[in-house]
Amino acid sequence: MTEVDRASAAEGVPGAALMERAGEAVAHAALDYAAEKIVVLAGPGANGGDGFVAARLLAEANRAVVVAVLGDRAALRGDAAQAAAGWAGPTVRLEDADFARVDLIIDALFGAGLSRPLSGAAADAVLAAQACGAPIIAVDTPSGLDGASGHPIGDVCMRADVTVTFVRLKPGHILLPGRLLCGRIVLADIGAPASAVASVGARVWLNRPAVWRDAIPEPSIAGHKYSRGHVAVWSGPELQTGASRLSALAALRAGAGAVTLLGSKAALKEHAAHLTAIMLREAEDGWRSFLDQRKVAAVVVGPGASATPDTRRALEEACAGDRRVVMDADVFSLFAGDAEGLGRLIGEGEAVLTPHEGEFKRVFGEDADVAPSKLERARAAAARVGATIVLKGPDTVVASQDGRATIADNAPPHLATAGAGDVLAGLIAGLMAQGAPVFEAASAAVWLHGEAANAIGRGLIADDLPGALPNVLQSLASQ
Numbered sequence: 414m415t416e417v418d419r420a421s422a423a424e425g426v427p428g429a430a431l432m433e434r435a436g437e438a439v440a441h442a443a444l445d446y447a448a449e450k451i452v453v454l455a456g457p458g459a460n461g462g463d464g465f466v467a468a469r470l471l472a473e474a475n476r477a478v479v480v481a482v483l484g485d486r487a488a489l490r491g492d493a494a495q496a497a498a499g500w501a502g503p504t505v506r507l508e509d510a511d512f513a514r515v516d517l518i519i520d521a522l523f524g525a526g527l528s529r530p531l532s533g534a535a536a537d538a539v540l541a542a543q544a545c546g547a548p549i550i551a552v553d554t555p556s557g558l559d560g561a562s563g564h565p566i567g568d569v570c571m572r573a574d575v576t577v578t579f580v581r582l583k584p585g586h587i588l589l590p591g592r593l594l595c596g597r598i599v600l601a602d603i604g605a606p607a608s609a610v611a612s613v614g615a616r617v618w619l620n621r622p623a624v625w626r627d628a629i630p631e632p633s634i635a636g637h638k639y640s641r642g643h644v645a646v647w648s649g650p651e652l653q654t655g656a657s658r659l660s661a662l663a664a665l666r667a668g669a670g671a672v673t674l675l676g677s678k679a680a681l682k683e684h685a686a687h688l689t690a691i692m693l694r695e696a697e698d699g700w701r702s703f704l705d706q707r708k709v710a711a712v713v714v715g716p717g718a719s720a721t722p723d724t725r726r727a728l729e730e731a732c733a734g735d736r737r738v739v740m741d742a743d744v745f746s747l748f749a750g751d752a753e754g755l756g757r758l759i760g761e762g763e764a765v766l767t768p769h770e771g772e773f774k775r776v777f778g779e780d781a782d783v784a785p786s787k788l789e790r791a792r793a794a795a796a797r798v799g800a801t802i803v804l805k806g807p808d809t810v811v812a813s814q815d816g817r818a819t820i821a822d823n824a825p826p827h828l829a830t831a832g833a834g835d836v837l838a839g840l841i842a843g844l845m846a847q848g849a850p851v852f853e854a855a856s857a858a859v860w861l862h863g864e865a866a867n868a869i870g871r872g873l874i875a876d877d878l879p880g881a882l883p884n885v886l887q888s889l890a891s892q
C-alpha cells in the first residue's frame with residue numbers, strides 16, 4: 414500500500430486525497446448505524462488521520478463525535494496532521510476516553526503501520542472499548558492485527574463488527590484468525606488509479622473465478638473422452654478403499670474424460686460394488702506400464718493408500734513420466750521430515766501437494782512454527798519442493814513455486830468432514846488432466862469444493878460432494 418500511495422501521488426492523486434476518501438468510506442459505514450454518540454480512537458499515523466476525517470464528516474452529519482487521541486496531537490505529521498487540523502470538535506487524550514453510553518466506536522488507532530504489540534493507553538483503550546459493548550468499526554484493520562499475516566501482533570487486539578479497508582483486501586483480512594477479528598469487511602475504492610495499483614504487481618489473490626476461469630479448458634466439440642484427459646487413482650488396500658473412490662469420482666465429475674482406479678483384486682472388488690463409470694484395473698507389478706500405455710495425464714496418490722513400500726513405489730512410478738501428480742494423505746507420512754526427498758522425487762515434474770496443517774507440519778517440520786504466516790509458509794514450502802502447495806483449512810492457501818498464491822474464504826465449516834480432502838485431491842487431478850495449468854487447477858478446485866459444500870449445506874458428507882459439482886460447474890459457466 415505504501416507503494417500504491419507513492420505511485421498514486423506520481424499520477425496526480427496525492428495522499429491527502431486518498432485519506433479524504435478513506436475517511437469518507439469510514440463515515441459512510443458509520444452512518445449505517447443509528448448512532449448518536451460516537452467515539453473515534455485516533456492513533457499517531459495515517460490510520461488516525463483517516464479517523465479525523467471520518468470524525469469531521471460524521472459531525473457534519475449531526476452526530477455527537479469525540480476524538481480520543483493517542484499521544485500528542487501536535488506530533489501528527491503530513492496528511493494526518495492536515496486531517497487533524499480539519500477537526501475542530503471535542504478531543505480528549507486516549508487515556509480519558511469515556512465509553513459510557515457510547516453508541517459506536519471507530520477504531521483508527523493502527524493500521525498498516527502497526528510495528529509492535531499494543532501496550533499502555535492503546536491496549537487499555539482497546540480493552541475498554543471492547544468491554545463497553547458498543548459496535549466497533551475498524552479502519553483498515555482492527556488495531557493489533559497484522560494485516561500481512563492475519564495474526565494479532567501481541568496479546569491485545571480489537572475485535573471489530575465491521576472493518577473498512579481500502580484499495581485491496583490484505584491477506585490478514587482473509588487468513589484466520591484475522592477474518593474473524595474483522596467482522597464484515599467493506600472494501601472501499603478511494604481513488605487510487607488502477608495503473609498505480611497494477612504497478613505494484615501483487616501476486617496474491619482472494620480465490621475467485623476471475624483469477625483462474627480463463628485457464629480452465631472448455632470441452633471441445635471435436636474432442637473425445639481421452640482428449641478430455643485420463644486420470645488414474647492409486648487405490649487403497651482392501652477395506653481402505655473409500656478415500657481413493659471419492660478421489661476418482663471427483664476427478665470424473667470435474668470433467669476428466671476417463672478415470673481408472675488401480676489396486677489389488679480384493680480392493681477392486683469393493684470398488685466394483687459401488688462404481689459404474691469408473692474403470693478398474695488390477696495393479697500387477699505396479700502401475701508404470703498402465704500409466705505410460707494409457708496416456709494418463711494426471712494421477713492421485715495418497716488417499717487411503719497406507720504408508721507402505723507399495724505406495725512409495727506407486728508414487729515413484731507416477732513421478733517418473735510426463736504427467737501431473739496430486740499427492741495427498743499417506744504420501745505425507747512416507748515423507749515425514751523429508752521435504753528434500755519429496756522435492757527430489759518431484760524434480761522438474763508438475764505436482765500438487767494437498768496437506769492439512771498436521772500433514773504440512775509432518776513434512777515441513779519446523780517451518781510451520783517459525784515462518785510468519787500461513788501464506789508465507791505455503792509459499793516457502795512450494796519453493797522448497799518445487800510444487801504447488803494446497804495448505805487446507807477454512808482459509809485454504811494455494812501457493813505456486815513461482816510466488817503466486819490464492820487464499821480462499823468460501824468454504825463453510827461443515828466441509829470439515831472425513832473424506833472431503835480426498836474429494837479435493839480428485840477434483841484437482843480432474844482439472845489438471847484436462848490441461849488446466851497446475852496453479853489455476855488447484856485454485857479452481859478449492860473454490861469449486863467450497864461452493865459444492867455451500868450448495869449442499871449442513872448435513873454434508875463427503876460422498877455428497879462429487880454429485881453437487883454439476884450444478885456448481887453449470888452456474889460457473891453461466892456467471
Ligand SMILES: NC(=O)C1=CN([C@@H]2O[C@H](COP(=O)(O)OP(=O)(O)OC[C@H]3O[C@@H](n4cnc5c(N)ncnc54)[C@H](OP(=O)(O)O)[C@@H]3O)[C@@H](O)[C@H]2O)[C@@H](O)CC1
Pocket residue numbers: 414415417418428431432435456457458459460461462463522523524525526527528529530531532535552553554579580605
Ligand atoms: N492506500 C491506502 O490503503 C491508504 C491508507 N491509509 C491509511 O494509512 C494507514 C497506514 O498509516 P501509517 O503507515 O501511518 O501507519 P499507522 O497504522 O497509522 O501507524 C503508524 C504509527 O503508529 C506507531 N505505532 C505502530 N505500532 C504501535 C504500537 N503498538 N504502539 C504505539 N505506536 C505504534 C508508529 O510508530 P513507530 O512504529 O514509527 O514507532 C507510527 O507512528 C492505513 O492503515 C490506512 O488507515 C489512508 O490514509 C490513505 C491511503
Ligand SMILES: Nc1ncnc2c1ncn2[C@@H]1O[C@H](COP(=O)(O)OP(=O)(O)O)[C@@H](O)[C@H]1O
Pocket residue numbers: 742769805806807809824825826827828829830831832833834835836837862
Ligand atoms: N473450518 C473449516 N471451514 C471450512 N473448510 C474446512 C474447515 N476445516 C477443514 N476444511 C476443509 O475440509 C477438507 C478436509 O480435508 P482433510 O483434512 O484432508 O480431510 P480428509 O483427509 O478426511 O479428507 C479440506 O478441504 C479443508 O480445507
Ligand SMILES: [K+]
Pocket residue numbers: 460520521522523524551552553554555556
Ligand atoms: K485500525
